[in-house]
Amino acid sequence: xxxxxxxxxxxxxxxxxxxxxxxxxxxxxxxxxxxxxxxxxxxxxxxxxxxxxxxxxxxxxxxxxxxxxxxxxxxxxxxxxxxxxxxxxxxxxxxxxxxxxxxxxxxxxxxxxxxxxxxxxxxxxxxxxxxxxxxxxxxxxxxxxxxxxxxxxxxxxxxxxxxxxxxxxxxxxxxxxxxxxxxxxxxxxxxxxxxxxxxxxxxxxxxxxxxxxxxxxxxxxxxxxxxxxxxxxxxxxxxxxxxxxxxxxxxxxxxxxxxxxxxxxxxxxxxxxxxxxxxxxxxxxxxxxxxxxxxxxxxxxxxxxxxxxxxxxxxxxxxxxxxxxxxxxxxxxxxxxxxxxxxxxxxxxxxxxxxxxxxxxxxxxxxxxxxxxxxxxxxxxxxxxxxxxxxxxxxxxxxxxxxxxxxxxxxxxxxxxxxxxxxxxxxxxxxxxxxxxxxxxxxxxxxxxxxxxxxxxxxxxxxxxxxxxxxxxxxxxxxxxxxxxxxxxxxxxxxxxxx
Amino acid sequence: xxxxxxxxxxxxxxxxxxxxxxxxxxxxxxxxxxxxxxxxxxxxxxxxxxxxxxxxxxxxxxxxxxxxxxxxxxxxxxxxxxxxxxxxxxxxxxxxxxxxxxxxxxxxxxxxxxxxxxxxxxxxx
Numbered sequence: 001x002x003x004x005x006x007x008x009x010x011x012x013x014x015x016x017x018x019x020x021x022x023x024x025x026x027x028x029x030x031x032x033x034x035x036x037x038x039x040x041x042x043x044x045x046x047x048x049x050x051x052x053x054x055x056x057x058x059x060x061x062x063x064x065x066x067x068x069x070x071x072x073x074x075x076x077x078x079x080x081x082x083x084x085x086x087x088x089x090x091x092x093x094x095x096x097x098x099x100x101x102x103x104x105x106x107x108x109x110x111x112x113x114x115x116x117x118x119x120x121x122x123x124x125x126x127x128x129x130x131x132x133x134x135x136x137x138x139x140x141x142x143x144x145x146x147x148x149x150x151x152x153x154x155x156x157x158x159x160x161x162x163x164x165x166x167x168x169x170x171x172x173x174x175x176x177x178x179x180x181x182x183x184x185x186x187x188x189x190x191x192x193x194x195x196x197x198x199x200x201x202x203x204x205x206x207x208x209x210x211x212x213x214x215x216x217x218x219x220x221x222x223x224x225x226x227x228x229x230x231x232x233x234x235x236x237x238x239x240x241x242x243x244x245x246x247x248x249x250x251x252x253x254x255x256x257x258x259x260x261x262x263x264x265x266x267x268x269x270x271x272x273x274x275x276x277x278x279x280x281x282x283x284x285x286x287x288x289x290x291x292x293x294x295x296x297x298x299x300x301x302x303x304x305x306x307x308x309x310x311x312x313x314x315x316x317x318x319x320x321x322x323x324x325x326x327x328x329x330x331x332x333x334x335x336x337x338x339x340x341x342x343x344x345x346x347x348x349x350x351x352x353x354x355x356x357x358x359x360x361x362x363x364x365x366x367x368x369x370x371x372x373x374x375x376x377x378x379x380x381x382x383x384x385x386x387x388x389x390x391x392x393x394x395x396x397x398x399x400x401x402x403x404x405x406x407x408x409x410x411x412x413x414x415x416x417x418x419x420x421x422x423x424x425x426x427x428x429x430x431x432x433x434x435x436x437x438x439x440x441x442x443x444x445x446x447x448x449x450x451x452x453x454x455x456x457x458x459x460x461x462x463x464x465x466x467x468x469x470x471x472x473x474x475x476x477x478x479x480x481x482x483x484x485x486x487x488x489x490x491x492x493x494x495x496x497x498x499x
Numbered sequence: 500x501x502x503x504x505x506x507x508x509x510x511x512x513x514x515x516x517x518x519x520x521x522x523x524x525x526x527x528x529x530x531x532x533x534x535x536x537x538x539x540x541x542x543x544x545x546x547x548x549x550x551x552x553x554x555x556x557x558x559x560x561x562x563x564x565x566x567x568x569x570x571x572x573x574x575x576x577x578x579x580x581x582x583x584x585x586x587x588x589x590x591x592x593x594x595x596x597x598x599x600x601x602x603x604x605x606x607x608x609x610x611x612x613x614x615x616x617x618x619x620x621x622x623x624x
Contacts, residue, residue, distance in 0.1 A: 162618040
């Protein structure tokens, strides 16, 4: 076995151990350890990806001493590698960008706890990406939930406590459904590892037995993970959670946590239940309907919001809708578009949350439209960052959002029954996105009026970390937008490896 | 139909309990009762797993008296899953309870709707 094949395991365990070690470090050291750990795990993921690209196939890595049908396994392929690298980069930039605000929002002696949560979050995300075992996935889903809850409640101001309990309740509903789904799946197939479970599922489908249990499994696992990722009718916890947490936490929760669950769902669809079975059982249509409803309703809620941070959070509801719509199209093209949109949305939403912080800094920490008037002149880089993010969400060419929308539109052409509604809803949703995002961008670049309340004395300029993070996020967005071809190809190859 | 349900009495009970717990967690306004609902839901899943792993007339898979045939023992995997699940649900329960204490200290209420309204008002002032 090649040494590189150990890397996924190393990265998960490294992240977990830095969390444990951080519990005895002070805040500053914990922070530095966390940043170093994220950089190292991202490099390890890059090594894994290069190995998989070189060998042209995925591999499984046995955990412990029990071989395939019983033991625990990690699986790495192109898509896992790309996703892990991407999650690492976004995590690093989000932590870097929110550095000084984290130090302000969190009590000095609790600062190391915040970075423990970040470490555990990354470790659970990596485990969700790499694992080949369903029950391990459940355990890491719970670790992810607990770490997420910690990230929200550590800022003990405003509504973050009530947001945390709401998040926890919804997450527990999702985890409960996911767990019962796994239990039924285990009873029907007799396996917890994805590959043998897949073989049993194929046999059952071919024999036509256990039709109703299979349907229940698909529904329960799908709905469970949809609740946790905040698909439209289950989105009530999103605006509070993203709106009141500290900036790093908002960026991580909106950009990565929900994406980790969606990635797990895609993995289960392909590697356990079989995407063709989902298509033939009409389950994808349910996701499709929820997705297109979310695309419109999320945007409408966002238009009504006066708090710009909650507006950005509601926009996440719409974007999650896009992803589920792509999954619901029932074609591999739709799935490629959905996975690409996972990347687009994490990069863009993290950029929006982080650059919005730069704008609030120069507006006396107010988040409404009137206070933000002219903020784009007061903090030019943050203004540009927010504008790039907003244009990307709307679908401006050269930016990643455009490629996502293009992929969704072209993949809709492949599925004749869903073509018309998809294109119409894409157009409507794009217009609505433009309404609220461009309204804010125009506000940022309009002159302050004499009757506006004076801005309280604020810091002269943002910290260099924040500015660096904004620049890097803009870079990631441009890379996704301008050099999308190799990434789309990698997603396509990765999904082919899943099947 | 009824015959199937009575044949799988434990599973039927587990699914009904799951529904009860899920509904309480989703709809009840009292936070403590919500947490109870969550525990009922989780425990129902463990009942389901444990009853699926049990095979009538077989023993716990601990080798005594040199009996090594697989047919003598029940499936040990679900028991392992239940144990792991219990650990997870204990930690989430502890977290939810501690959050409830913090919320009670701050808002002097266990009613989630009331807490949300109070939090909204607090923000406005």
